[in-house]
Amino acid sequence: MTAPLLDARSLTRRYRLPRSTLLGAAPVLTAVDNISFTIRAGETLGVVGESGSGKSTLARMVMAFERPDAGEILFRGDNLHALPAAALRHQRRYFQMVYQDPFGSLDPRRTVGWSIAEPLRAIGTDADTARRTAEALEQVGLHPRDGAKYPHEFSGGQRQRIAIARAIVTRPALLIADEAVSALDVSVQAQILNLLMDLQDDLGLGILFISHDLAVVASICDHLLVMQHGKALESGPAAHILRQPAHTYTQTLLKAAGVST
Ligand SMILES: Nc1ncnc2c1ncn2[C@@H]1O[C@H](COP(=O)(O)OP(=O)(O)OP(=O)(O)O)[C@@H](O)[C@H]1O
Numbered sequence: 001m002t003a004p005l006l007d008a009r010s011l012t013r014r015y016r017l018p019r020s021t022l023l024g025a026a027p028v029l030t031a032v033d034n035i036s037f038t039i040r041a042g043e044t045l046g047v048v049g050e051s052g053s054g055k056s057t058l059a060r061m062v063m064a065f066e067r068p069d070a071g072e073i074l075f076r077g078d079n080l081h082a083l084p085a086a087a088l089r090h091q092r093r094y095f096q097m098v099y100q101d102p103f104g105s106l107d108p109r110r111t112v113g114w115s116i117a118e119p120l121r122a123i124g125t126d127a128d129t130a131r132r133t134a135e136a137l138e139q140v141g142l143h144p145r146d147g148a149k150y151p152h153e154f155s156g157g158q159r160q161r162i163a164i165a166r167a168i169v170t171r172p173a174l175l176i177a178d179e180a181v182s183a184l185d186v187s188v189q190a191q192i193l194n195l196l197m198d199l200q201d202d203l204g205l206g207i208l209f210i211s212h213d214l215a216v217v218a219s220i221c222d223h224l225l226v227m228q229h230g231k232a233l234e235s236g237p238a239a240h241i242l243r244q245p246a247h248t249y250t251q252t253l254l255k256a257a258g259v260s261t
């Protein structure tokens with residue numbers, strides 16, 4: 001077996017909360033509590049859990065936006081949070097984020113082509129930006145000409161395709177999708193999930209797929225991590241967990257999502 005693309009080891013992240021009294025110690029919230037997982041090329045790990053369970057905090061650490069208080073993340077063998085700035089900047093092209101709300105993350109005054117090319121500018125590549133942008137648009141089922149249009153000219157599903165184009169324009173090895181389809185209608189959700197799976201097949205992407213909706217996660221993930229209050233309640237092959245959830249919490253999520261077991 002090949003080495004994992006991403007190897008997260010015992011990640012912990014604590015936040016200091018505002019003091020409730022002047023003299024008392026500031027309370028500490030452990031948002032992510034000793035979480036470990038791996039993702040290989042071509043594999044999708046689904047992370048599920050209710051609101052506040054620590055999913056986005058986990059994503060921010062994997063994106064190296066935030067440092068863990070304990071534990072480490074090996075990305076292609078490198079300890080991500082120990083890399084010098086220049087080396088981290090070099091690695092950034094290989095892991096990219098797909099956000100939930102493309103309307104919020106696309107600049108309304110810029111053409112979508114400009115926004116798609118943004119990660120290329122951020123990593124300071126000398127690649128042919130126009131050609132890469134056109135290629136990314138085609139990969140997500142849009143036309144290269146769409147790059148000249150503005151965000152308001154697209155539907156929600158198309159905007160999510162644009163967000164995905166922006167995430168793959170640097171030719172990453174890993175995508176981190178945090179509630180990437182949660183704002184979409186169910187039929188459009190299915191199209192975007194299919195697109196992600198097609199891209200995964202074509203590009204061999206590893207995907208960290210975060211959702212509060214177990215039905216969505218169950219439809220595309222090989223492996224599952226169920227989180228509650230920052231802790232991993234259970235993890236393993238998705239088919240196994242869906243068939244035999246060990247935890248009543250997971251059973252509740254399954255019921256809520258209408259997934260039959
Ligand atoms: N910067 C911060 N400072 C203090 N507390 C934080 C901070 N970021 C997150 N938290 C807290 O950490 C916990 C986990 O938050 P997180 O956003 O990771 O959850 P989530 O699973 O992504 O939730 P959702 O499904 O609503 O997106 C929450 O209790 C949240 O209030």
Ligand SMILES: [Mg+2]
Nearest residue numbers: 055056057178
């Ligand atoms: Mg979140």
